[in-house]
Amino acid sequence: MSLKASHRAMVPFVSVDNMMRLVHHIGIETFIADLAQAIEEDFAKWEQFDKTPRVGSHSDVGVIELMPTSDGVLYGFKYVNGHPKNMGEGLQTVTAFGVLSDVYSGYPKLFTEMTLLTALRTAAMSAVATKHLAAPGAHTMAMIGNGAQSEFQCLAVKAVCGVQTVRLYDIDPAATAKCARNLAGLGLNVVQCETPEEAIEGAQIITTATADKDMQTILTDNMVGAGVHINAIGGDCPGKTELHRDIVARASVFVEYPPQTRIEGEIQQMDPDHPVTELWQVITGQTKGRKSADEVTLFDGVGFAIEDFSALRYVHDRIKDTPYYIDLDLIADPDDPRDLFGMLKRAK
């Protein structure tokens, strides 16, 4: 009984350091490709998930959100903050951690850092969208916004979609230089660009990941040619967009979960009934993705709890028999479950 009890009391914890080791152990590209597959598996059973809008606590300088979901067997949630002003203070704009639990017992099965994991799953999600929506044979991506997400986005489309060239642009050339430096030697042709117009030259895919908490127009309508696929992933809260509304109006819009995207995504600029297609329906083949070579497709990504669930599930599976976690004594587990006080008393 006591061996069992102590086993139950323990929850595996993956620190930032261990997450980095796990990623390198598996390989960054393999890790992202695996995450993309886990997301596709979960999106394919979309209707089984309990979909709750995220629960936000807003202040003047940022937001702290809880994003829970469950497929009836496992339950996951992510804590994530969004503080654009943090960067100026030497802190991360977005930090996150998460928990995976067993629905049947309510006991947690995994506690993990998710700042890195969110960057990886966000990149995997863009790659899933790109795989299903970009023109066949797309080989070049313009990466607009070269901050914390950018390298992950570039490697994800390389790993999942076979992209060979990335064209980088950021309003801050130092960010572009940082991104190019980090991508050096990883098998991509990397082109540093001085204007967004230069970045999108010859690109079949455009990914925007900029960070300002404002209505921005990173891309204007004349910049987006026929047949391009856009991943707009930086506009992830109310009042924050990246694309001119004319682009959104002209594109076929694909989203994760419409009730959330209408509040947080690019389509917050549009009418509340602006037509969108849910990406899970494209993944399952219920709906066609790209319908013609000329079509502009837009993945209006805001990040949804199911993607975090996929990432938690993947990490939980992959840490088994590795040294990349420690057990935390998180759950009080007295021999007699009614005897919580006795456990405390005996500990004296």
Added chain:
Amino acid sequence: MSLKASHRAMVPFVSVDNMMRLVHHIGIETFIADLAQAIEEDFAKWEQFDKTPRVGSHSDVGVIELMPTSDGVLYGFKYVNGHPKNMGEGLQTVTAFGVLSDVYSGYPKLFTEMTLLTALRTAAMSAVATKHLAAPGAHTMAMIGNGAQSEFQCLAVKAVCGVQTVRLYDIDPAATAKCARNLAGLGLNVVQCETPEEAIEGAQIITTATADKDMQTILTDNMVGAGVHINAIGGDCPGKTELHRDIVARASVFVEYPPQTRIEGEIQQMDPDHPVTELWQVITGQTKGRKSADEVTLFDGVGFAIEDFSALRYVHDRIKDTPYYIDLDLIADPDDPRDLFGMLKRAK
């Protein structure tokens, strides 16, 4: 910079084992009395809090809930499950953990077990209600339901309200024996009773903490005499009550947060506009609590996020300069916040 960065990446973690050590270091009764004071402080600034109903994920066998709140400076949330069937499988019905964060940066400041802490704060909350509502000079409490919460409830009213005698009853005599055994030598007169009628003899306070997930009638109307104060704390989810509705109808009802209590508390049996008094208004003196010696007062406690916030805040304050926590490397904190990928790459 790197020293600062590594400091920022760390979040103090209080395990179950360390929580027990902290409680004994401070003393159980002092700990509960301190928690009662922290709750009173936070209830006194009730209107400053961001009050969100808990977010529950329900299954056939239980619920997993997230309970967030914020006073604008600190943010706290608790993860808590409720699985009545767990006890039969040797697991805790309720387990919990929680996080306290800095609203300004969104960074977590504390991660802690809360199974024990919830039992302690729930007892402290009942003691706060009892202090403000029970008849002056009340010295005897009937404790109906002798499960995991019971000893904490008994010690709390001793520490905060001066109760000297507790009269124990449970449908399972083994639970009563366990509770009596645990309370032995802690300065209370403990009387084991064989019926609820026997338990309430001479008691000015009745506390019910039973665990079945059903509409139960633990107390019937004829059992409750004039002037008694009742803490009904076991009915803490929809479909779960403990008192006959005639008692609720006759009593003056005091609650934490009416929108939540109307769904989860004893008053779910009553009309949606059944009159209630918010306890924070009694604590601040805006409203009178007990108005006469004959009045039956009922604290319909369901547990609210602010109580967990008070407990998180207290533990965060008290672990300083103690050995009762470890630092977890939870927050990815690269020297350049835009260079998350560089941090990962350099870790190889």
